[in-house]
Amino acid sequence: MHLLLVEDDLDLGAEIQRALQGRGFSSVWLRCARDARAHLAQAEDAAIACVLLDLGLPDGEGLDLLTELRARGSDLPVIVLTARDALHSREAGLDAGADDYLIKPVEPAELASRIRAVTRRVGGHSSQVWSVAGLQIDTGRREVQIDGDVIGLSPKEFMIVAELARHAGRVLPKHRLARSLAPLGEPLEFNALEVHVHNLRRKLGADTIRTVRGVGYVLGG
Numbered sequence: 654m655h656l657l658l659v660e661d662d663l664d665l666g667a668e669i670q671r672a673l674q675g676r677g678f679s680s681v682w683l684r685c686a687r688d689a690r691a692h693l694a695q696a697e698d699a700a701i702a703c704v705l706l707d708l709g710l711p712d713g714e715g716l717d718l719l720t721e722l723r724a725r726g727s728d729l730p731v732i733v734l735t736a737r738d739a740l741h742s743r744e745a746g747l748d749a750g751a752d753d754y755l756i757k758p759v760e761p762a763e764l765a766s767r768i769r770a771v772t773r774r775v776g777g778h779s780s781q782v783w784s785v786a787g788l789q790i791d792t793g794r795r796e797v798q799i800d801g802d803v804i805g806l807s808p809k810e811f812m813i814v815a816e817l818a819r820h821a822g823r824v825l826p827k828h829r830l831a832r833s834l835a836p837l838g839e840p841l842e843f844n845a846l847e848v849h850v851h852n853l854r855r856k857l858g859a860d861t862i863r864t865v866r867g868v869g870y871v872l873g874g
């Protein structure tokens with residue numbers, strides 16, 4: 654899953670990005686409102702699944718970015734990052750359309766579970782275990798089961814299945830999938846992606862992931 658982190662504090666930003674990477678999320682880290690605004694304008698193409706948004710930025714308010722995003726009708730999940738004493742900004746964030754908030758400094762496990770929760774809500778999945786195409790995908794344990802048997806997957810293979818499951822029944826373009834698997838913004842090579850998909854078909858069944866020639870992949874369609 655690929656995230657946008659907007660945070661001007663260099664120590665905190667680096668710490669959050671490290672925590673994300675350690676939990677299997679890739680991210681782009683931007684430090685000012687102007688860059689974040691430009692990036693959000695193409696959030697769909699950039700395959701952003703969730704935004705972590707600091708409110709006080711050197712060239713503007715995070716809240717303004719959030720308001721603009723919602724005014725455009727975007728339901729992109731946004732988690733506001735707020736200081737412990739800034740209760741008013743937390744409430745303002747939720748009023749402006751934030752999906753959740755976290756108090757700084759953030760705790761990695763808490764961060765990961767909040768991200769999973771808000772992205773699940775948007776994907777229409779209410780439980781931690783998704784049932785898609787005959788697979789039971791446990792996003793908390795990062796595990797896939799078929800008829801009760803755990804299938805041994807590499808972390809990258811799990812990320813591919815989870816990302817396809819978030820878009821179940823719809824075609825996920827290859828470039829978006831490759832981007833969402835990038836460790837730090839550098840997309841996975843298509844060749845490598847194809848090898849992973851090949852291995853996944855061997856483990857999960859040949860028909861589980863369908864190739865839509867020239868476009869991408871679809872899980873269970």
Ligand code: CA
Pocket residue numbers: 660661662707708709710
């Ligand atoms: Ca700040």
